[in-house]
Amino acid sequence: MADILEISEVSKTYDLDGENPVQALDRVTLDVAEGEFVSVIGPSGCGKSTLFNIVGGLIAQYEGSVRIDGRAVDGAHRDVGVVFQEESTFPWRTTLDNVAFPLEVQGMGKPERDERARKFVSLVGLEGFENHYPAQLSGGMKQRTAVARTLAYEPRIMLLDEPFGALDEQTRMLLGDKMLEIWAALNQTMLLITHNITEAVQLSDRVVVMSFRPGKIKEVISIDLPRPRSSEVISTPKFGEYVGRLWTLLREEASRGMVEAEAELAAR
Template sequence: MADILEIKNVSKTYNADGDSPVKALDGVDLNIAEGEFVSIIGPSGCGKSTLFNIIGGLIDDHDGEVLIDGHEVDGAHKDVGVVFQEESTFPWRSTLDNVAFPLEIEGIDKAEREETARKFIKLVGLEGFENHFPAQLSGGMKQRTAVARTLAYEPRIMLMDEPFGALDEQTRMLLGDKMLEIWAALNQTMLLITHNITEAVQLSDRVVVMSYRPGIIKEIIPIELPRPRTSEVIATAEFGTYVGKLWTLLREEASRGMAEAEASIAAT
């Protein structure tokens, strides 16, 4: 399949007042094919979230290019839908109104946007909770609301920054299954930012391993586990092999990150 997303030589340096500049990303190159499920994994401080913000159009001042279908994008793009790590549902809107939000912004009439919103609410398994407010939902349900809201925007690329990072492991695995169902149903391109190795292996076609600061791509591991896939795959020996391989790659980077963080604390 043709590449839908191309990240070309992307670098980003943060210049904080009074501090020395921090190079978060250094020459990242990555191509993602249409319909592919790719995870980006790395230790804290590897620039995952910076890369997420650059692809999502939330950071403009970076070096290099982000191209969709060969065209450079600048700022938020209709083809890229974003799901955030933090709680991002609007507390004052019901599930239905949250999911319908991007359609409301596009000026679609109420009946049509509610019909579309209901379709995606059903897809994420929240049927019956349309009139509930976020405060009445569990953490997993809130994140599914956020996923449905992004799906309602009908982007070609779903960009997710540790969307289930705040959830417990079991809920996270079950929601991983749900994401695989959605991916199979909509055939979207999925780009997941995560620090969870099992989640990356469970879901992805390829896992991109990033180094500790400055973030560069250390290795790309194709995951050749059979599809359709569910969380039951974690019981297989092959799954364990992938997890072991990824941890071997990440261990050195994570240790470097931890040592640097401790040195920084000791210096203060």
């Protein structure tokens, strides 16, 4: 399949006080094919979220280029939909109105947008909760609402920044299954940012391992596990091999990150 997303030599340095520049990303290059599920994994401080914000058009100042279908991305892009790690549903809107939000700002009429929103509410398994407010939903249901809202936008690339990071492991696995169902049903290109090795292997075609600061691509591992896939795959020996291999790659980076974080704390 042709590449839909091309991230080329992307670097980003933060210099908040003008004295202590911190390089978050160092010449990151990555191509994602249409319909592919790619995860980016790395220790805290590896620049995962910076990469997410750059691809999502939320950070404008960076070096290198991000292209979608060969066209440079400058700001939020119509073809990119974003699901955030933090709670991002609108508390004053019902599930249906949350999901219909991107359609509303596009100027779609209420009957049509409600009908389309219902389709995506159903796709994420929230039928019967259309008129519930986020405060009346569990954490997993809120994140599914956020996923449905982004799907309703019908982006060609879906960016997910640890969307299930705040959930317990069992819910996370079940929602992983739901994401795989959605991915298979819509042939949606997905780029997942995560620090969870199991989640990355369970969901992805490829896993991109990043180094600790400055974030560079350390290795890209293709996950050759059969599809359709579900969380049951975690009991297979091959899954364990992938997890082991990824942990070996990450361990060194995570240790380095921990040592540097402790040194920074000690220096204060």
